[in-house]
Amino acid sequence: MSYAKLDAHCRALGALEHALSILGTDEATNMAPGGGEERAEAMATLSGMYHRQATDGHVRDWIETAKTEVLEPQQKIALGELERSYINMTCLPSDFVERKMRTSMRSEQLWRSARPNGDWQAFAPALEGVVSMMREEAAMRAEVLGLAPYDALMEQFDPGNRTAQITPVFTELKAFLVDFLPAALAAQEERLAKRPLKALSGDYPVERQKALGIEMMKAVGFDMNHGSLSISDHPFCGGVPSDVRMTTRYRTDEFLSALMGILHETGHGLYEQNLPKDWAHWPSGKARGMSIHESQSLFVEKQIGRNPAFWNFALPLVDTHLQENWTMEDLLPHVHLIKRGKIRVDADEVTYPLHVILRYEIEQELLAGTLEVKELPEAWDAKMQASLGISTLDDPKNGPMQDVHWPSGSFGYFPSYTLGALMAAQQWAAIARINPEVERQIAEGDFSQVNEWRRDNIWSKASTASTPDILRQATGEDLNPAYFIAHLQARYGQ
Amino acid sequence: MSYAKLDAHCRALGALEHALSILGTDEATNMAPGGGEERAEAMATLSGMYHRQATDGHVRDWIETAKTEVLEPQQKIALGELERSYINMTCLPSDFVERKMRTSMRSEQLWRSARPNGDWQAFAPALEGVVSMMREEAAMRAEVLGLAPYDALMEQFDPGNRTAQITPVFTELKAFLVDFLPAALAAQEERLAKRPLKALSGDYPVERQKALGIEMMKAVGFDMNHGSLSISDHPFCGGVPSDVRMTTRYRTDEFLSALMGILHETGHGLYEQNLPKDWAHWPSGKARGMSIHESQSLFVEKQIGRNPAFWNFALPLVDTHLQENWTMEDLLPHVHLIKRGKIRVDADEVTYPLHVILRYEIEQELLAGTLEVKELPEAWDAKMQASLGISTLDDPKNGPMQDVHWPSGSFGYFPSYTLGALMAAQQWAAIARINPEVERQIAEGDFSQVNEWRRDNIWSKASTASTPDILRQATGEDLNPAYFIAHLQARYGQ
Numbered sequence: 001m002s003y004a005k006l007d008a009h010c011r012a013l014g015a016l017e018h019a020l021s022i023l024g025t026d027e028a029t030n031m032a033p034g035g036g037e038e039r040a041e042a043m044a045t046l047s048g049m050y051h052r053q054a055t056d057g058h059v060r061d062w063i064e065t066a067k068t069e070v071l072e073p074q075q076k077i078a079l080g081e082l083e084r085s086y087i088n089m090t091c092l093p094s095d096f097v098e099r100k101m102r103t104s105m106r107s108e109q110l111w112r113s114a115r116p117n118g119d120w121q122a123f124a125p126a127l128e129g130v131v132s133m134m135r136e137e138a139a140m141r142a143e144v145l146g147l148a149p150y151d152a153l154m155e156q157f158d159p160g161n162r163t164a165q166i167t168p169v170f171t172e173l174k175a176f177l178v179d180f181l182p183a184a185l186a187a188q189e190e191r192l193a194k195r196p197l198k199a200l201s202g203d204y205p206v207e208r209q210k211a212l213g214i215e216m217m218k219a220v221g222f223d224m225n226h227g228s229l230s231i232s233d234h235p236f237c238g239g240v241p242s243d244v245r246m247t248t249r250y251r252t253d254e255f256l257s258a259l260m261g262i263l264h265e266t267g268h269g270l271y272e273q274n275l276p277k278d279w280a281h282w283p284s285g286k287a288r289g290m291s292i293h294e295s296q297s298l299f300v301e302k303q304i305g306r307n308p309a310f311w312n313f314a315l316p317l318v319d320t321h322l323q324e325n326w327t328m329e330d331l332l333p334h335v336h337l338i339k340r341g342k343i344r345v346d347a348d349e350v351t352y353p354l355h356v357i358l359r360y361e362i363e364q365e366l367l368a369g370t371l372e373v374k375e376l377p378e379a380w381d382a383k384m385q386a387s388l389g390i391s392t393l394d395d396p397k398n399g400p401m402q403d404v405h406w407p408s409g410s411f412g413y414f415p416s417y418t419l420g421a422l423m424a425a426q427q428w429a430a431i432a433r434i435n436p437e438v439e440r441q442i443a444e445g446d447f448s449q450v451n452e453w454r455r456d457n458i459w460s461k462a463s464t465a466s467t468p469d470i471l472r473q474a475t476g477e478d479l480n481p482a483y484f485i486a487h488l489q490a491r492y493g494q
Numbered sequence: 495m496s497y498a499k500l501d502a503h504c505r506a507l508g509a510l511e512h513a514l515s516i517l518g519t520d521e522a523t524n525m526a527p528g529g530g531e532e533r534a535e536a537m538a539t540l541s542g543m544y545h546r547q548a549t550d551g552h553v554r555d556w557i558e559t560a561k562t563e564v565l566e567p568q569q570k571i572a573l574g575e576l577e578r579s580y581i582n583m584t585c586l587p588s589d590f591v592e593r594k595m596r597t598s599m600r601s602e603q604l605w606r607s608a609r610p611n612g613d614w615q616a617f618a619p620a621l622e623g624v625v626s627m628m629r630e631e632a633a634m635r636a637e638v639l640g641l642a643p644y645d646a647l648m649e650q651f652d653p654g655n656r657t658a659q660i661t662p663v664f665t666e667l668k669a670f671l672v673d674f675l676p677a678a679l680a681a682q683e684e685r686l687a688k689r690p691l692k693a694l695s696g697d698y699p700v701e702r703q704k705a706l707g708i709e710m711m712k713a714v715g716f717d718m719n720h721g722s723l724s725i726s727d728h729p730f731c732g733g734v735p736s737d738v739r740m741t742t743r744y745r746t747d748e749f750l751s752a753l754m755g756i757l758h759e760t761g762h763g764l765y766e767q768n769l770p771k772d773w774a775h776w777p778s779g780k781a782r783g784m785s786i787h788e789s790q791s792l793f794v795e796k797q798i799g800r801n802p803a804f805w806n807f808a809l810p811l812v813d814t815h816l817q818e819n820w821t822m823e824d825l826l827p828h829v830h831l832i833k834r835g836k837i838r839v840d841a842d843e844v845t846y847p848l849h850v851i852l853r854y855e856i857e858q859e860l861l862a863g864t865l866e867v868k869e870l871p872e873a874w875d876a877k878m879q880a881s882l883g884i885s886t887l888d889d890p891k892n893g894p895m896q897d898v899h900w901p902s903g904s905f906g907y908f909p910s911y912t913l914g915a916l917m918a919a920q921q922w923a924a925i926a927r928i929n930p931e932v933e934r935q936i937a938e939g940d941f942s943q944v945n946e947w948r949r950d951n952i953w954s955k956a957s958t959a960s961t962p963d964i965l966r967q968a969t970g971e972d973l974n975p976a977y978f979i980a981h982l983q984a985r986y987g988q
């Protein structure tokens with residue numbers, strides 16, 4: 001039976017993914033400094049093995065034959081998702097894939113060396129190479145998938161996401177934020193004038209911060225039997241669903257950045273831990289995509305973790321672990337602090353979408369050829385001025401050179417961040433609608449009903465439907481920016 | 495060129511080995527408790543992938559063709575060793591390999607459940623199954639390799655080792671030890687009567703023991719840029735040559751067991767770290783086998799680590815890290831303590847070979863059919879009485895049920911331990927012959943010349959020759975028990 005052959009095929013790929021994932025985590029957390037070269041070599045070889053097996057011609061035949069076999073509904077969905085993944089993986093000729101790997105590796109290296117000095121002139125030619133390559137790639141993907149070029153790129157990260165739905169939503173959101181940001185900043189200034197930001201008392205030992213972090217992780221539902229928390233330079237959530245490896249980074253003079261980072265990664269981890277185990281090796285059993293993943297992390301970090309109700313439960317824990325006896329009025333101004341800035345990764349939830357929408361607009365123009373790389377610094381600056389009132393013209397390092405995405409050949413990825421924020425707000429609103437007690441529950445440290453809804457409507461769905469379909473089935477409507485806008489107004493409006 | 499194809503083939507296998515090795519280490523040191531099932535599944539799948547690729551029919555063709563190509567001497571050696579490894583891996587039919595895996599897995603499980611209660615009757619039928627299977631395996635390997643059955647089994651662990659050389663050596667060693675042990679025990683009793691064993695002062699925090707261990711590791715040559723030390727229930731030396739993962743286990747009421755364990759594993763680690771890097775992915779660039787590996791660990795643990803000269807250097811470090819201001823007369827009776835016992839893994843360097851030779855004799859009889867499993871408890875007891883003067887008849891748990899080797903289907907492995915001890919003594923003697931300053935150097939913490947000899951004569955040789963050939967080339971003679979016997983006489987004789 002061809003379906004059985006595909007099951008074994010997925011299991012083999014799953015084992016290679018498992019290995020690559022743990023090797024990656026191990027590299028960041030446990031590898032000896034001198035082990036990097038051999039590790040890179042081993043991982044490249046295993047990735048090649050994965051790609052060769054995943055794109056083997058037999059797979060196409062097995063898929064075709066399996067379609068004629070008698071299958072359960074879940075098996076049909078699994079087969080469809082495998083086919084989607086197979087097509088996305090095989091739609092580029094292998095000589096192009098190799099060329100892309102070389103081009104983007106070189107351009108990423110150049111970016112790493114040119115960025116610290118903001119040397120735009122040195123970096124621009126490399127980016128030009130990537131852009132022209134991405135135009136080719138988008139055209140090829142578009143051809144195979146029958147999609148518009150930019151949609152065909154987004155399809156890799158979030159199946160079903162289309163500019164036709166996203167652009168109007170982003171346009172509305174941008175219009176709102178451009179007006180809202182100055183008002184929210186003014187309101188904040190007024191509050192801080194009355195009551196200045198409480199200074200941190202100072203010394204927070206790593207072990208105590210870790211104990212606090214783990215208590216929070218467990219409280220919001222993370223299963224320590226299937227995961228752990230360790231330290232790495234760049235926090236991430238890796239590993240495998242049966243063993244989620246979260247990492248964070250601690251400063252001893254400050255505790256909120258590590259704690260909010262832990263809550264964010266816990267959101268990613270909860271999604272992974274609660275994917276359907278029986279389908280773990282099939283694409284349909286894996287996390288749906290980047291925007292839903294980010295909706296899960298932002299749900300925990302922003303919808304829960306910056307909600308005053310949550311701090312009703314969390315403040316006593318901060319006191320227990322860090323001997324920091326803060327009131328709600330001490331804490332909220334810290335976790336709700338907003339400010340204009342040039343850097344996306346440092347942005348708060350009000351300004352972050354403006355950084356993303358700028359990139360979303362620019363990368364479409366770059367791909368379409370209506371903007372060229374040499375015009376990028378001016379285009380970036382103009383948009384920054386219009387949306388955030390900041391100029392980056394004489395600071396390309398913190399302008400168009402700040403992100404790794406473009407030099408590494410990731411186009412169509414940026415919108416996922418803000419789509420995640422919008423979907424998290426929409427999911428929260430859907431929960432609050434059917435469960436008016438949700439804030440009271442969270443204030444008491446009871447996350448069971450929130451998580452039950454998320455398990456039923458998001459986690460257990462894995463990749464059994466497209467991104468917009470999962471959102472629609474979960475919340476009863478299409479992507480709607482009204483929830484996020486209302487959320488910002490309520491939290492930052494006055 | 496077929497040689498180039500084999501190079502790529504070895505590189506692919508090397509990547510899978512790298513993954514399996516790091517996954518194994520990760521499992522023991524970092525895996526979440528609930529991650530075991532998925533990890534076992536992934537590792538089994540990757541092992542199957544490894545075995546399928548390693549034994550692929552193309553490999554035989556490439557080897558045959560490569561033999562006709564123009565190759566450098568090192569390439570010829572690599573090709574020969576690959577062929578040896580290929581033959582050893584393909585000499586069993588795959589249905590037998592599967593049956594063996596199932597049989598030994600079941601018998602090992604049964605052993606784990608029956609052992610704690612010493613339930614010999616429950617365990618014996620499983621062992622019978624393994625023994626009859628091992629008779630089949632030995633016959634098949636013997637047929638393909640043109641070796642006697644037991645030699646064919648040893649060939650997997652130590653290429654070139656033959657009973658024709660080993661049996662006379664073990665016979666001589668046993669005869670010596672049976673006389674020597676009572677005399678050595680009497681001499682020890684006399685010494686301890688005059689000066690009783692110094693009690694340990696008590697509390698040794700894990701962090702301090704670890705710092706002491708790492709200082710010792712570095713001193714004897716371990717490269718912390720390509721390795722690390724962590725904690726696991728069962729100490730081991732795993733990882734890969736570019737990133738050797740050593741582990742140990744600490745007791746806080748005692749420091750010598752962890753420290754000597756660290757020195758032992760450091761010996762394994764030094765061997766791995768100093769294998770020739772350019773050949774890392776070919777079988778000829780890997781560690782030669784179990785007995786040479788054990789000679790390297792025992793060299794560091796016994797020849798260096800229990801040498802009074804070493805403690806001249808090491809005692810001040812114990813004082814620095816553990817505030818334990820001991821004299822040589824306090825310490826040596828601890829590290830030279832010997833006693834009769836039933837358990838191999840608890841044995842000292844005088845009694846250990848008697849445990850091994852007993853198993854070496856019995857497993858040959860079991861394979862030859864001159865002994866049956868039902869006669870094993872009596873046979874074991876008789877040999878224990880004759881060599882160590884201890885009865886195990888009413889304690890099968892600490893008699894023939896104590897080791898995992900037989901239930902898991904490892905026959906021909908046991909001699910490696912004592913061969914390692916003999917070879918370590920023979921290597922030490924070879925060094926002392928050409929470098930009369932060796933003890934003075936060690937007393938000063940200078941291990942450079944000892945390691946230079948080992949690098950030139952053992953480590954860099956990797957698997958470019960058979961086990962006996964490497965020993966002969968390094969020391970100028972065949973395996974000779976006189977060195978180990980002289981070593982024991984000098985250390986324990988009076």
Ligand SMILES: [Zn+2]
Pocket residue numbers: 264268294297
């Ligand atoms: Zn995230």
Ligand SMILES: [Zn+2]
Pocket residue numbers: 758762788791
């Ligand atoms: Zn060992």
